[in-house]
Amino acid sequence: MLLPEDADYLAECATFNLMTPVRPAVAVGATGVADVRAAVRFAAERDLPVAVLATGHQVVGSAEGAVLINMSRMNAVQVDPVSRLARVEGGTRWQQVLPETDRHGLAPVSGTSPTVGVVGYHLGGGASPILGRKHGYAADHVQAVEIVTADGELRRVTADSEPDLFWALLGGKGNFGVVTALEFTLFPVESFYGGGLFFAGEHAAEVLHAWREWVVDLPVETNSSVAFLRMPARPELPEFLRGTFVLHVRFTSLQPREEADRLLAPIRALAPTVRDAVTELRYREAGSIFLDPPTPVPSVARSTMLRDLPAQAVDALLARIGPDSGARLGFVELRPLGGALAGPPAVPNAVPGRSAGWQLFGSGGGQPDLAPAFREELTDLLGAVAPWAQDEIMPNLLSDWQGTTPAELRVIYGSERYDRLAAIKKRYDPRNLFRVNHNITPA
DSSP states (O other), X not given: OBOTTSTTHHHHTOOSBTXXXXXXXXXXXXXXXXXXXXXXXXXXXXXXXXXXXXXXSSOOSOOTTSEEEEOTTXXXXXXXXXXXXXXEETTOBHHHHHHHHHTTTOBOOOOSOTTSBHXXXXXXXXXXXXXXXXHOOGGGGEEEEEEEOTTSOEEEEOXXXXXXXXXXXXXXXXXXXXXXXXXXXOXXXXXXXXXXXXXXXXXXXXXXXXXXXXXXXXXXXEEEEEEEEEOOOOTTSOGGGTXXXXXXXXXXXXXXXXXXXXXXXXXXXXXXXXXXXXXXXXXXXXXXGTOOOSSOBOEEEEEXXXXXXXXXXXXXXXXXXXXXXXXXXXXXXXEEOOGGGGSOOSSOOOOOOTTOSEEXXXXXXXXXXXXXXXXXXXXXXXXXXXXXXXXXXXXXXXXXXXXXXXXXXXXXXXXXXXXXXXXHHHHHOTTOOOOSSSOOOOO
16 A cells, blocks of 8 residues: 555556556555455545556546555456356456467457456457457456445346346446456457558558448458558667558458458559558467557547448548648547447447447557647547547547546437436445546436
8 A cells, every 4th residue: 555655656556648647645556355345445434536547548537535446466367268258357458368368269359459458448348359340349248247346345246146237337437346357258269360451641542442442341250440650760660660651451350361361352452552461360469460559658549439431531531630631640540340349239238339330549649748739639530520420439439538527428328328327326336436437427
């Protein structure tokens, strides 16, 4: 347990996004469930808010005056290959899970970054770029949640034991307690064919317009997204990317290589590639495709979800982030959804945004002094696609400056879903101890 004047306090509070530091009244480095229960009770007795830190990718608020529970030491992983289930502790990252599932030829519905926390990813939805369109959101495959609620009690929550709380946890993020363990289904996937095609930025218009029409006809076993990358001239980057502006077409397929190559051929033929990095990969190597930062970085981000993407929307994007735009944003990704992501889960949950056809995410990073400019460009970018955007957004996509009020969150979740979440919040956290987040206030 560390106070602000203690030597290791800053390290205990460190976040992955260096633009969102947290400075709690007390920082607790939990090593087990007993620590979490003690910290929650300590906070409840003093009516202090509780903040939870696993990896610090998605931080909302500075946690001033709060009890911060750092879960990173609780990272045990267990895989049952017979039942095809994984059990992970609350601070586990994907990079700790994938080698274990790979040993058994199994794969979780995981995301793009190996450094992201597994629990937060599931609680906010989890749209896998490889398995999502075939199997739905990661949240749809959670079997059990072990959670310490505001009364300091440990609960094992399933769809049968506490159906309302189970529904709310999957989509409601960290509003209902501290998740100490999670169990979820795995799928028999060992490898896939995938990688990226890098096109020089000058070809952005022809590639993006053709890609938009091509991608909507892909089978659900095959996925693709496009990222606009403005890369700094840093030595740790591959030489062909240093100081460049490229269009990165990401591609993954669970189909045989010959069929996947046939599907990809029209995009390969659009323009010369700076690099063709599509090859056979083990599932544990999936993170190598998406170029997420491997170490903490200062960044500003924003996102939205789109109903559709007509040619006019593509032109609006190109005007703001294309080769002649003068944009400084380092990363903007457009990803199609659909497939199982558009359907209801077998067991209902609170994840919003399933009617969306596309996901748009943008960020500017590495230069804190440019944060105001990045925010302005992100606001302009989302304004440009507003005619095709929808209100409901998957919670994992929300930045620290989205959904900051009950009124905004009501729009993001939809009124009916938000009202049900608020009623469940009142039952399990009536004093709103868990409010250092995209906060659902008790009804």
